[in-house]
Amino acid sequence: MKEIQTLLSVENLPYLYQSDFYNIGFNKKGFYLDGNGNQYDYSIPESNYLSIIEDEDYKLSTVPDQDDNDAEDAKTDFVYDNVIKPSELFNKLQLCEVTKSDLRMELSNEMIEDLTSAPVLELESFIMDSGWRTKSILIYIAELDVYKQTILSESGNSERRNQSKYTSEILEMFNEL
Numbered sequence: 001m002k003e004i005q006t007l008l009s010v011e012n013l014p015y016l017y018q019s020d021f022y023n024i025g026f027n028k029k030g031f032y033l034d035g036n037g038n039q040y041d042y043s044i045p046e047s048n049y050l051s052i053i054e055d056e057d058y059k060l061s062t063v064p065d066q067d068d069n070d071a072e073d074a075k076t077d078f079v080y081d082n083v084i085k086p087s088e089l090f091n092k093l094q095l096c097e098v099t100k101s102d103l104r105m106e107l108s109n110e111m112i113e114d115l116t117s118a119p120v121l122e123l124e125s126f127i128m129d130s131g132w133r134t135k136s137i138l139i140y141i142a143e144l145d146v147y148k149q150t151i152l153s154e155s156g157n158s159e160r161r162n163q164s165k166y167t168s169e170i171l172e173m174f175n176e177l
Contacts, residue, residue: 004098007038008090015112016138016147017105019174023131023156032093032138033174037104040096082149089138089147103173111166112139118164120151132156135171 007013013034020030032040107115115137134154138147152167154160161167 004094004096007034007036007098008093010086010140010142012036014140015105015107017170017174018134018136018138018149020134020136021131026131032096033101033103033105035105035107037101039099039101039103040093041099042092042096082151083141083144083146084138084149085146086140105170105173107137107139111164114166115139115150115152115162115164116148118162118167120160120162123159123161132158135174137170 015035017033018030020028022028028042028044030042034040116139132154133156135152137150137152139150140147150162151160152162152171
C-alpha cells in the first residue's frame with residue numbers, strides 16, 4: 001500500500017464515496033472509498049465524537065475565502081453548506097486505516113452533474129433513536145476549492161434519498177459493505 005500522503009490530493013481524489021453511521025452510545029464508524037479502490041476506515045469513540053461535534057466536517061455556510069466585493073462574481077447553483085476544505089478532509093483521511101478494496105467507483109461528468117442537481121427528498125418515515133446512517137459522495141468543486149457532500153441516502157432518525165437516476169446503481173454497488 002502506498003504511503004497515504006501520496007494518495008491525498010484533489011487530482012487523485014476528485015470524488016469519494018462515504019458511508020457513515022452514528023448512534024448514541026456507540027462509536028461513530030464509517031469509511032471513505034476513492035476511485036482507485038483505497039478504503040479509508042474510521043471509528044471515532046463516542047466521547048471524542050461528542051467533544052468535536054460542533055467542529056465536525058461539512059460546517060461551512062458561506063463560500064470560503066470570499067470577499068464581499070467578489071459576491072457578484074461568485075453566484076453559482078451550489079449550496080454552500082455540507083462542504084469541507086481539502087486540507088481538512090485530508091487531515092481526517094490521514095487518521096484512517098487504509099486498505100485496498102475490490103470495489104472501484106468511477107463517476108462520469110454526466111453522473112456527477114445528475115447527482116449534484118437532483119433533489120434530495122425527505123421521506124415520511126421517522127424512527128426515533130435509531131441512529132443515523134448516511135451514504136454520500138464528496139465531490140471536489142475546483143472553482144470553490146472545497147469538497148461538497150451530496151447525499152445519496154440517509155436513514156434512521158430521518159429518511160432522505162437523492163432522486164438522481166444513478167443513486168440506486170451506486171447504492172447497490174456498496175450494499176455488501
